Amino acid sequence: MNGVLLVDKSIGPTSHDVVAKVRRALGIRSIGxxxxxxPMASGLLVLxxxxxxxxxxxxLNGDKAYEVVVRLGVRTDSMDMxxxxxxxxxAETLSRLTEAEVxxxxxxxxxxxxxxxxxxxxxxxxGKKLYEFAHRGDVPEDVPVREMSFYDIExxxxxxxxxxxxxxxxxSKGSFIRAWGNELGRRLGVGGSVAVLRRTESQPFHVGQAISVEAIQERWEARKSRSGECLGSAWVELPEALPHFLRLEIEARM
Amino acid sequence: MRNGQISKGLQAELLRHIKLGEAPKPVRVINSEEGRLLALLIAQPGEFYKIRRVFVD
Incomplete structure (x- = not known):
């Protein structure tokens, strides 16, 4: 079985937890x-x-879309709640903020x-991941600043x-929504942290195609064949997984 | 089809799809009989297509 499985992740588990559950459910080791x-985010996880x-x-290079709720007036070390x-x-400062200003x-x-x-x-x-420093309470002074792109803002x-x-x-790739939320708070002069984050797209896929891990488990148990058909729109066969690539059909011997 | 090698027949087929003045699009090569994905071909700027991924059953 080769293809893309679109999961609507709930709040709580890590992406790795989801992979582990789906590996067990499908009985397939080769899943990434x-x-x-x-963990605090929900929505589309592409397996x-x-x-x-x-x-x-x-x-991984594809653009992503998110619905984000930014809590203004709170600044945290992780840029989320x-x-x-x-x-x-x-509270007096925050209550002076108007919808138009925000x-x-x-x-x-x-x-x-x-x-x-x-x-x-x-x-x-x-050579070390930033969160490893952060967990030890030893954040380096030279935390990188990078260009991040955000568009189609509603x-x-x-x-x-x-x-x-x-x-x-x-x-775009490499952009952090938490950094965007933190910057929104900074610009408004009150601080800000991401309270809710839901990924709605990971191009070329949309969360509307995805199903929960529980639904995957149920449908897979009730399946009639060892194909991904029972998973409905959440299953994309490998030849269709890169629709932005030109499709070239050839005879096998070519 | 192996990593890096493109047959003459496939090369000719690819040339039919390249439009002058446009960056060549990445290509997925599908077996026309089974509908199976065989390979991904990518052309770097200034170079012809190379096989980047090969898929087995």
Missing amino acids: HAGTLD LVGEATKISDYL TGLILEEAP QSAVMAMAGTLELQVPVHSAVKVN FRGWNPVTFEATVHLRS
């Missing part, structure tokens, strides 16, 4: 994923099954931005009670 989704593990490079709170803005700041954050990568990330400094709402802005956006 194309692009980590943090590569069998020979499809060889196409990871060509899927699972981290240690470093700074909190007073929307304007959000919409100004389209394009290529130079942002510091989150210290809780797998980006390497001096402002979806502002909650004046929880001080949360909801946004849908697309990003």
